[in-house]
Amino acid sequence: MQLGVIGLGRMGRIVVDRVVDAGHDVVAFDLDEEAVAAAADAGASPADSIEDFVSQLPEEKRIWLMVPAGDAVDATLDDLEPHLDEDDIVVDGGNSHFEKSVARGEALEAAYLDCGTSGGPAGAELGFSLMVGGPEWAYTEMVPVLDAIATGPQGHDHMGALGSGHYVKMVHNGVEYALMQAYGEGFELLSEGRYDLDMESIARTWNNGAVIRSWLLELCEEAFREEGNDLGTVADHISGGSTGTWTVQEALEQEVSIPLIYEALGERFDSRVGEDGKFSRRLANRLRYGFGRHEIERQE
Known part of the structure; x- marks a missing residue:
């Protein structure tokens, strides 16, 4: 699978590394050019803008957001929205409020998965615990990368409807x-x-x-x-x-x-x-x- 990752801070970089190590392709973008260069050194394909980022993804886009909760999520979604359709999937792996996730998912044409992420920087070695809410078909589609990012198949599950992942x-x-x-x-x-x-x-x-x-x-x-x-x-x-x-x-x-x-x-x-x-x-x-x-x- 090819995964696009936006947000290459401490946790986002772990997502990149674990997905690359599992044999998947990653396109990486961050406003910090040094973070993008470091991700490229780790095996990801670098992107220098949102337009460049989406152009490197396949027709059915799979995108993981690991940006700070709040305005940064909304700003990123605003930039992505013109490039997305109903066959695409966006995962919010940050600590967003569940009601915000419901509103974002309902407003976005693409499928939206709210993913509660636990494990901290120790997840670099062990993998995270992932609590995922949103459309079940989108969760099923993302299982290969969820297996890579989590501790394995037992480290993630579909919690329920939109918002339930961040609620849990x-x-x-x-x-x-x-x-x-x-x-x-x-x-x-x-x-x-x-x-x-x-x-x-x-x-x-x-x-x-x-x-x-x-x-x-x-x-x-x-x-x-x-x-x-x-x-x-x-x-x-x-x-x-x-x-x-x-x-x-x-x-x-x-x-x-x-x-x-x-x-x-x-x-x-x-x-x-x-x-x-x-x-x-x-x-x-x-x-x-x-x-x-x-x-x-x-x-x-």
Whole structure:
């Protein structure tokens, strides 16, 4: 299959590399010329404009967007729309709000797949978890590249109608907030409790057979190993929050109680105005670097 990829940042470049490595052809475009050149060095065919990009794709175009959620998605779709018809497929692999995805899909002549993507930069080696919404025929058509981008056939599935992929990813991120909060609170109690304990050792031990073992716990172990038992200069400041906010808003609209996710979101916001130096929030700050390579806020 030939896939066009627009957006060659950290995640988009992983998409390119995994699809090329699986033996598919890739046409790559980004506003950053250096990113395009780097993708070409990795085996993709470079494009220097949207017009050049679509001209290199077959009549039935298969396009993957990995651009920041929001205006960048709309601007890219505006540029693509004159070149698309009902036989084409566009995948939005970013963290768009599900209602925006529904509106975009309904307005676009081409089939639109909203694809929630989880796994962060670690996906370069392992592959992503992909949650896909939209027309089922389009999902089926994209399976060869989904297999390549995901961890394999078990790493992706069709969630349902348009918007459902980003809806599932939204809730996934809410769960992620709550899990990070739970690990943070547990390690805060261990740190402030009555024994002199080695946090890295605890995380490693828990990750070998314990009920609460997980990748996030592996990242806790990494954090203590690299930052120290007291997390060193990692600040009590947790960035992000859009998908968690969307999750809480949806829960309110559906009248579903999600107190753990709500509390975790509140802690994230409070970290930006308080000066408590809470260990739990400092650990969450470091965990965001672990799975997403988000910048670590440091204490001055």
